[in-house]
Amino acid sequence: MQPGPRLIRDFAAFPVPSAVLVVIAHPDDIEALCGGTVALLARAGARISYLVLTSGDKGSPDPLIDPRALGAIREAEQRAAAALLGVEDVVFLRYHDGEVADDLPTRAAVAAQIRRVRPDLLIAFDPWHDYTFHNDHRQAGLVALAAARIGARRPGPACGIDGTVVAPDAPPHSVAEAWLFLTGRPNLVFDIAPTIEEKIAARLAHASQAADPAGVARGVRARAEATGAAHGLALAEAFHALRLPADESLAERLDEWA
Ligand SMILES: [Zn+2]
Numbered sequence: 048m049q050p051g052p053r054l055i056r057d058f059a060a061f062p063v064p065s066a067v068l069v070v071i072a073h074p075d076d077i078e079a080l081c082g083g084t085v086a087l088l089a090r091a092g093a094r095i096s097y098l099v100l101t102s103g104d105k106g107s108p109d110p111l112i113d114p115r116a117l118g119a120i121r122e123a124e125q126r127a128a129a130a131l132l133g134v135e136d137v138v139f140l141r142y143h144d145g146e147v148a149d150d151l152p153t154r155a156a157v158a159a160q161i162r163r164v165r166p167d168l169l170i171a172f173d174p175w176h177d178y179t180f181h182n183d184h185r186q187a188g189l190v191a192l193a194a195a196r197i198g199a200r201r202p203g204p205a206c207g208i209d210g211t212v213v214a215p216d217a218p219p220h221s222v223a224e225a226w227l228f229l230t231g232r233p234n235l236v237f238d239i240a241p242t243i244e245e246k247i248a249a250r251l252a253h254a255s256q257a258a259d260p261a262g263v264a265r266g267v268r269a270r271a272e273a274t275g276a277a278h279g280l281a282l283a284e285a286f287h288a289l290r291l292p293a294d295e296s297l298a299e300r301l302d303e304w305a
Contacts, residue, residue: 074125083239105144128252157194162217173227233285
């Protein structure tokens, strides 16, 4: 029988990674989906960076709104939401909303950021969540994990784009672990009761995506309650955590391909 998920009720006793990179598709993904845990990490002293693949420039029901103006608004909202959780390092790659792709240029751009931030922990969408309908979310998860692999590689003839496109001045960096959110196979669950109010406040900082703030707040709380109910907690966020292969050693590769 599979062991149940690891439940983290007391974050103070949890070993906190020193550097964390969160890769997402849109402004508000973190706040809607994993912001309670990010707040726990920030409170515990982790150095946290966000990499936002788009600026959410299509995220409006108004067909006449200028996408560039909307993108600028949403970037400002994302920075404000990050600041509420104590996060200052927010980078936007400015792909268009709806056009996120797990392709070589995007992998290279994300890998370059991995080498710059040098995280111990990568937080990203679970791209293997069954029947994820939102293509940007699925692609964002795929590209984050592919980039982690590229970012760890050393320059060499077998490494393709590595060493030419990927931050040639930044040395390779192996990310030890990934936590994938919006997952159907949770194995790591955090009690977010201590940070639910921060999570809601950060979500509401995305004012352009909160026409009904009270309804949005209720939705954030209801999602945390539903996740918690599955694990005997009042309010929770769930992840699929996995160790990432360190580098290019044969043993690692055989293990990875097993
Ligand atoms: Zn999204």
